[in-house]
Amino acid sequence: MNIKITFPDGSIKEFPSGIKGIEIAQSISEGLMRNALAIEVNGEIWDLSRPITKDASIKIFTWNDKGGKYAFWHSSAHLFAEALEALYPGVKFGIGPPIENGFYYDVDLEGRPFGDEELAAVEKKMSELAKQNSVFVRKDVSKAEAIDYFTKKGDQYKLELIDGLQDGSITFYQQGNFVDLCRGPHIPSTAPIKAVKLLNVAGAYWRGDEKNKMLTRVYGITFPKQKELDEYLHMLEEAKKRDHRKLGKELELFAFSEKVGMGLPLWLPKGTILRERLEQFMRKAQVKAGYDPVVTPHIGSKQLYVTSGHYEKYGKDSFQPIHTPDESEEFLLKPMNCPHHCEIYKTKPRSYKELPVRLAEFGTVYRYEQSGELHGLTRVRGFTQDDAHIFCRPDQVKEEFVKVIDLVLLVFKSLGFENYTAQVSLRDPNNKAKYIGEDALWDKAEREIQEAADERGLKTVAVLGEAAFYGPKLDFMVRDALGRSWQLGTIQVDYQLPQRFELEYVGSDNQKHRPVMIHRAPFGSLERFIAVLIEHCAGNFPLWLAPEQFAVLPISEKFNGYAQQVVDKLKESDIRGFLDDRDEKIGRKIRDSEVKKVPFMLIVGEKEAIEGKVAVRKHGEGDKGAMDLSEFVEKFQSDFKMPVVD
Template sequence: MIKITLKDGSSKEYQNGTTIKEVAESISAGLARAALAGEVDGKVRDLNWKLEKDCNLSLLTFADEGGRFAYRHTASHVLSQAVKRLFPDTKLAIGPAIENGFYYDFETERNFTPEDLAKLEKEMEKIIKEDLPLERFTLPRDEAIRLMEEKGEPYKVELIKELPEEEEISFYKQGDFTDLCAGPHLPSTGKLKAIKLMSATGAYWRGNEKNKMLQRIYGTAFPKKSELDEYVTRLEEAKKRDHNKLGRELELFTTCEQIGQGLPLLMPKGARIVQTLQRFVEDEEERRGYVLTKTPFMAKSDLYKLSGHWQHYKDGMFVLGDEDKDEEVMGLRPMTCPFQFMIYNAKLHSYRDLPIRYGETSTLFRNEASGEMHGLIRVRQFTISEGHLVCTPEQLEEEFKGVVDLIKYMMNTLGIADDVTYRFSKWDPNNKEKYIGSAEEWEAVQDKMRTILNHLNIDYKEAEGEAAFYGPKLDIQAKNVHGKEDTIITVQVDFALAERMDMVYVDKNNEKKHPYIIHRTSLGCYERTLAILIEKYAGAFPTWLCPVQAKLLPLVDKHHDFAYQVAAILRDKGVKTEVDTRNEKIGYKIREAQMEKIPYMLVIGDKEMEGNGVSVRSRKDGDLGTLSVQEFADKIAEEIRTRAR
């Protein structure tokens, strides 16, 4: 007999070899119907998995991440079987479940069309109706390679050859279709209820543009058709908010093939929003004791070799010159830290000088793969609110706390604080060559950082292998309208670079010590922040952020001079104002201003001109009636000053 401890803490004994499904059935028929997989001692397993020792078991439904993964991963296998049935010459690559569905990458000469997706969806429905059992089996490495070679699957062969020697190599068979897979899966294809293929696109094998371009099909799956329909409706709404679409329609940014991928052009309105954000950040940082620096966009490779970026980050840099030709080699900066460290090293510091808080609006360059770039989210040149705090070990927690307080203030002001999650990103002890410093140093600083995060009552998840090469970090994550998660703000505790860069301070005992360094952004990348705000507000930004805050709409020519007088008064109050003097009907002008998402439209006719007033139409509150020019100017100026949302 073996002892199974369930999620609620209760325990029960079962025969050795009892399956997870049988455990569910012993509890209740309803749970057995809802269960999709089980988590055994932290690992998600199929319902058919046999339990052969004492363990902790959680039964997973679609409400659980592991259950959704098993459900949608099974759907990806049904898709790949459908593709092989309809297009037998296709080669299979990978097909994982993802947060909102699944995808599968295929090597094929064709570009999958919407018509192809419709045919594949029908074939998937046939496979679901066939209710094919998913049967797991394992093979020794040589036999596994031979099986995939016989099936003409070179990508699977490549994956098998890269597995560690001790790794178990497993496959899943459903009818006449077999795929290399670690699982888990549903017991049979018939357990799937509602599936939909969403799109097809190109994707480089392993995300590397040097590799072959594959065809990727995205899909999703739900236990009920009503849930699928609701998701598709939400997706359609999300498309309307997509910054890549809406940002262009509102003339905030554009791209140009002749300039290059990942190099967006901020148009006047977009540039004005970013300027407003930068002034907000720089003023607030100055208020909190930051000192401003301005450093070069490039440096000799010597600097990056000293900091370690050349050894650990060179592939992500733009390099100028050829080392093999004995030329002076330069690199466009991927981050600002080594430059600000050299400012610190320009003179000797006492412990009384610390902490020093450096801030800079930094333009950075990163050689992103073409397949990774997207709108304003991931680009090759971007501007960031970068900062580095140099402090003693005793000051570390208080300075970290101050950084988090600044970040939360920024996010609350922008209205995005409730839309983010926190990730404690740690090193990977099994991949030590990625990092500098010893295992003891890494564990010590991670323990210190975990303690600080707990003191701050931050609700975070831990992620191994996501740390910077010089220290662990707190990543603040946000999702775009399509559910993809990106890091928008980071705070990193650096225990290593001060020693590499020979940064010291003189302590109370007149001894030289290496400081701690906190790397941080207060608002992150301005381009990415703009994308988030476009999607958050569907382009209807809070008034203080709007590139045009009030638009004057004179009825006819004789009202133009008064409109310009009102505009001058508003501009003196700091209000970004435009006057629409086109020879168009007032209804047309109002509709256009509404499409531009202008916060206030001010109509001027005879009555307004005679009474020194404006007829105010608010984007948010509709018709506000006639206000005196001074009354409206004071109202909007206060709204801008307080950064009201």
């Protein structure tokens, strides 16, 4: 009996029933057969050795496909497990999935030490085993068989996994002496795994629950060619050079001090310029968008946060209350600006005619983050949000939300953030106790967010369990140099705080109504935004943001006088820079400014002094030739200016 196989290009061929993926690959070309790693059959990824018995649409995966890489790395995880078991008999295995770059395996070494030396030994064993070209064999097993096997082996983690599986849908995979509970798919054999690197060891709670035992997670990556591994490792090295913590130190943007306290950044003069430029940019954009700036204190009475619900939710895990000499008073460092803004809203009766009221503040907030969470500027304990709260009528929610989306997109566009993900952060439906408020309002808010995103044609990804405790969010996620994803901009619809603070407005019907609040921060926090910005531009900031836009470099001390005039004139035009009047050769001065990533170097010597010119050199590009100072200013004027805010 024949079956119909549909190829990705839409063509259909007939094959005998029971044909294997690898045979289909062979029928196309010998080359494809050699490179094939897995096959997609009707949307499911299969082993190449699994017989296909029904009509199917197929796609053959090679190393160039994500599906192919996943199968490759999944098989590599098994190879790792095989090597580990060979060296550490009795080791117990958790889960070992492929990930975006490589794979990991969670293992229980029962206290046996596992460091760099052990890593290297396992790595070596993996390469040895790979060369044996063991075939990955898939085997259907009954639940009883599966339980029996792992009971004998004494692996309680696998037994726990089997417990959650349906009888009849359980498969084992074996290569060499190693058998694993696994749904697959796998590559045909271990031979293609030519280059192996175990990257690091970390702790990970079994099943991601901190109440469970912590297992040892080993991260690794493999490639079909050594060269590809070398390139990957080189790429990692390059990414590390863009790490904002490294550049922040080198470019003197910010610092941390043990004495000040962990997670409390100190902004150095150059970093402060950067920060203030971004702040000015946002202030301008917000004035145009109808926001009113406000300022509120850094602390607030405990009662404020009891009202908002933050105290109940985070009180124990926050900085603890500040006490006054009169013991009856308690104040909290503000972890949020919204309660303060609610109180501003309440300072007078509001009419439906004046809504929406948009209150904006660069509010510095303090949150007690767990010590292990702190990470450069991306996760800190004191940071400044470009916060604002929009108080509007229910019929204005969508329109206001869309306007905020536009503002976030303007920010991202102005700073060249093109690779963001718009994430709709929803409630975890299985854990509603984590959230406050009625279902109906949550559903409404979630619907409004999705509609607003759709209206702007945003491609969104919905993620359950990521909502704030008072409402769903639209989060804009951006990756850092090492591919870690961070939340920057965020927009939230909130029906809860207006209730808790009993916010009201008088409608056209002369009745009291409850406004809706939209929380929003396009940058998110200046700290995190700047961290990601640094990594995006590798410290080469857009000219309008650069802390130092130019350096004037005299050829020798004889021209320091003229050089100073140049500096003064540029400063008059609000262009930032400095004079390098050190007794050094020009090559040295250029090098130092290049290393500091100063956008423009203006070199002045005898010729320039006589002609009243500057020799312009652009960072990373080189000599642009001599020109009048006014010509220089004019030529790059648009770059010096802050992006136009529409």
